[in-house]
Amino acid sequence: MEELDTEIEVGELLDVIEYDYPTFHLSMDCFWCNVVSGSLVLKEHEAARWLSKEELDSVEWLPADVTLIDKIGSCL
Secondary structure: OOOOOEEEEEEEEEEEEEEEOOOOEEEEEEEEEEEEEEOOOOOOOOOOOOOOHHHHHHOOOOHHHHHHHHHHHHHO
């Protein structure tokens, strides 16, 4: 709700990503989620879009996201 003005239902834990960037360490818990209500208003982000499984490789993902995207693609 805070960043997207959208109510979501948090589901099963997908993965915990640990990644060392040059200036900080990222620890990111990632969950499967469903949109309950709202229309994804971008409050903190510059861009967003829905991607099909076939489109996942069309985005230049940040290094920490790459293993997660591979896992999502294999689950869909």
